[in-house]
Amino acid sequence: MTVRDNHEWWPDHLKVELLDEHAGDVSPYDEDFDYGEAFESLDLEEVKSDIEEVMTTSKDWWPADYGHYGPQFIRMAWHSAGTYRTKDGRGGAAGGRQRLPPINSWPDNVNIDKSRRLLWPVKQKYGDALSWGDLIVLTGNVALESMGFETVGFAGGRVDDFKGDEAVGWGPEEEWETTSPDRFDTEGHLEHPLGNTVMGLIYVNPEGPYGEPDVEASATNIRDTFSHMAMNDKETVALIAGGHTFGKAHGADDGDHLGPEPEAAPMEEQGLGWESDYGEGKGPDTITSGLEGPWTSAPTRWDMGYLNNLLEHEWEPHKGPGGAWQWQPKGEDLEETVPDAHERDENVTPLMFTTDIALKHDDDFREILEEFHDDPNEFQEAFAQAWYKLIHRDMGPPERFRGPEVAEEAKIWQDPIPEADYEIVGVDEIAELEEAIIDSDLTISERVETAWASASTFRHSDKRGGANGARVRLEPQRNWEVNAPEQLDSVLETYEEIQSEFNAEHDEVQVSIADLIVLSGNVAVEQAAAAAGHDIDVPFEPGRRDATQEQTDVDSFEVLEPEADAFRNYLGDTDEYDGKPEEQMIDRAELLSLTPSELTVLVGGMRVLDANYDDSDLGVLTDEPETLTNDFFEALLGMDHEWEAVDDDEEVFELRDRETGDVDWKATRLDLIFGANARLRAVAEVYGAADGEEKLVEDFVEAWSKVMTLDRFDLD
Incomplete structure (x- = not known):
């Protein structure tokens, strides 16, 4: 018998439970544990040395390509940070969420579970002082440096999460690796807040949109999705070209040989997934993306090989051994010019993805490619800066950055604030x-x-x-x-x-x-x-x-501009955002890290403080505005009146006296939700009770103070 959960019974219910994570910490660490302080106690050079030892010591259970795990560790770090999206700031490397569902089981993350498991001895050694969030990203930096690249630096301070982020909507699709028209607006751009064009992929389909080698449409997708990650054209080209300078793609055969992802794998796999029955299932028989081959003749060394191959040769599409569209060089110049990743006496031919060829065929992208090709130093600097931004974009202001390798100069994307050259007020x-x-x-x-x-x-x-x-x-x-x-x-x-x-x-x-x-x-x-x-x-x-x-x-x-603001009873243009205003309210409250009680008391308090947008009287529900009372909840929850919608959109309602029919108040659905939703009403009843006003004042002050100091990282 299949038992339905509440979401299946009532799929349209307001997800107030998204705020529950802010009511209590599920972390196993003590309340007084200071991760930033613990991280700074590390000898970072020792940590990096331990990572490099792992990186250059191939394990039989998962053999390293070319005897070096660096390229696959770069992919791990990239896919951890690359989920970041600007519209709501969600995703990214913070929290180490790549090890948690659903991201740990995305099809774009096939076999990244092996990379993290290779690093377990390092994590085990340093324990609480080194989070998975920091270790994953640091390992990407060490990988680059071990292969001859000079990074801008590294900052620690990513505190691990211990549950997946349920507030993130990754798309409207119900199946992995699919693309619904609902993912795009009428002009073909990604709907906010989405940052990826395909469900379960980090960015775009490497074969091309909908699995077809369409370079023009692929370029459009690339520009769109990278812009949703706050990257301009130059940063986009630098990241793709720099990342594909290393390593290879894995598609020894098609994905039908892969077993279930980690979240669906049998217990004996112990958190690993995608067990393959093709050949040995590893080494030369590895199936990951379904595309097969390296990009350059030196996959474990920073050089100009990618740009040289892409720009100096012509490429044509073909189906690789994994059955996926990829591109092979025309002619014989590049044929079998790359050492095989595992058989040292064999050579293979390099490949390109459709997304690589798209850069060459888009005029603006190509101009940047040629600039990098003509000036290797510019390419190095552009990739270094873009990589630093990629792996740190979700960490906030510079004062949150920890460790001896933090870049000296704050970047504009870090929203810098000048240091005070005066004494603060006492x-x-x-x-x-x-x-x-x-x-x-x-x-x-x-x-x-x-x-x-x-x-x-x-x-x-x-x-x-x-x-x-x-x-x-x-x-x-x-x-x-x-x-x-x-x-x-x-x-x-x-x-x-x-x-x-x-x-x-x-x-x-x-x-x-x-x-x-x-x-x-x-x-x-x-x-x-x-x-x-x-x-x-x-x-x-x-x-x-x-x-x-x-x-x-x-x-x-x-992107920080609110589409709706329940606290100021601002509905905005409801045609411009998905969902109902009350869903926008929950999303905004979650981003403010509010609990259901804090959300409720702030809205009720703001109403009686007469703090509505444009001096509107909607929802004020008091004869004494600018007085901090519980009048809002008393009026909302009383049964002497009834509410009636005044428009077809059910955005504004009138409160009518049951006996006389007189209209006493008007309010929006952002007010009525505190009486209509069972969980929010349960909280509202506490504040609306005869003895609820004193508690309302105390709780409002506490919640207000929390919001006023959310960005005061110097007080932590």
């Missing part, structure tokens, strides 16, 4: 600033909205956004619709006046706009609580700095 100065804020003509709601606009851009997925840097005053955030630009300009002008006057009166101690924005929001919350009869202090940690426009990549920050 208790006395904070009190002085609070008085200036209260004496200004700014309302409570204006201050709350501005602080939220600044801090709520943070996303835990790639540690981008947040209040530090005060980028809400810079492009593009200053003109986002959700931030009400005219009101924001007015508020920021007041803060700049307060800052200017304060800094002029103090010599060494200065205040940043970033700190002023958060402090002002905190003071507003305290005033609103006091108006409801609650004396509270909202914690404030100064030390934020102000970024400059030059330190802000406008295009990169555009």
Whole structure:
């Protein structure tokens, strides 16, 4: 008998459970364990030496191509980091999630399980001080260096996860290695937030779109998917050309010989998958991608072989021994010019993927290829920089980078913030600033909205956004619709006046706009609580700095713009995003690392603080706006009224008195969901009870403070 789970019974239910991971840590480590500190205690040179020993010692159970595991370790590191996507910051190497489902069983990761298992002795030796996330990426760096390439550096600090990231939607398909039309928009580009064109592959199909050797369409796919990983054309070409300078593809025969992936493999395989019954199932009989052959005559050495072969020779498509489309050189010049990976007295002919040939046939890509071909130093530098970006893109700001090999200069993609050349404000100065804020003509709601606009851009997925840097005053955030630009300009002008006057009166101690924005929001919350009869202090940690426009990549920050914001009751253009507004709410809350209770209390508190987008009264549900009460929950959960949709889209609702039919309030589905969804209602009832207001105030302050400091990595 097959037993259905809840998702199968109610496939459209709101996935509030995605927030449960933020309510408790499933890690086996103690709460006070500091991984960054543990990592920095390592002798990194010793670690790298141990990795290199593994890399150059072939094991009979999984023989190394050319006697060197370097190329397959590069693939492992690349496929770990390469799942990153810019739209929601999810994916990437952080967390070591390549060892967890579903990524550990993606068809594009066939036999990467063997690479990680080869590294187990290194992981076992260093234990807690070396996470899988760091080890996988570091091994890729060591592999490059061992084969003659000079990397930019390496940063540790990736804390391991111990469960797969269930918040990530990898695509609409129900089968591996398929591509649904729903994956693309009407112009043929990937739908956000997706970053790969094929279900279960990291980027694109190496044979070409839909398994056909169409170089033009392949070039389009390449540009699209790499742009979703924040790579421009030059970085894209450098990564593909640099990566394919090493190693070989494995397609001794077709994939029908492969057993089930790790998550479906029998218990005795102990987490390994894809057992092959073709020949020996390993070494020369290995089946991985289904394509077969090396790209260059020296697969374990950094050189110009890939570019020379691609540009100086003509190529034609054919079916390889694995039954996949690949490209072979025309003529005899390259025939049998590469030593076999396992039989030293035999030679083989190099190959190219459709994705390689696509670079040659696209005018813009080809121009970059030729630049690299003419200038090997430029190729080296471009690949080094692009590789460093690839393996670190999801780690956030430079202050999170650990270890002796961190690149000295911060990169623009790291969202740098200048160091403070002044003393930060102390208790006395904070009190002085609070008085200036209260004496200004700014309302409570204006201050709350501005602080939220600044801090709520943070996303835990790639540690981008947040209040530090005060980028809400810079492009593009200053003109986002959700931030009400005219009101924001007015508020920021007041803060700049307060800052200017304060800094002029103090010599060494200065205040940043970033700190002023958060402090002002905190003071507003305290005033609103006091108006409801609650004396509270909202914690404030100064030390934020102000970024400059030059330190802000406008295009990169555009992806942080919310399509909907439940906390400010902003629906946006519902035709521009997938799913329902409440699903957008859960996604945003997950990126803010909120629990269901924190989500609930923040929305209810923001409503009564009158912090809605564009001064809307939708969902405010109180006669005392800007007062921190539990009125929102009392009105929402009461049974003296009934709700009625006022439009066919069921986005706005009216609350009517059951006896008179009078409309008392209006609200959106982002309000009603806290009464309609069973889990959210269960939490809302705690705050809506007669004794719930004091708890609401306390919990709101705690959740508010959490959001205001999510990006304060200096406080960890």
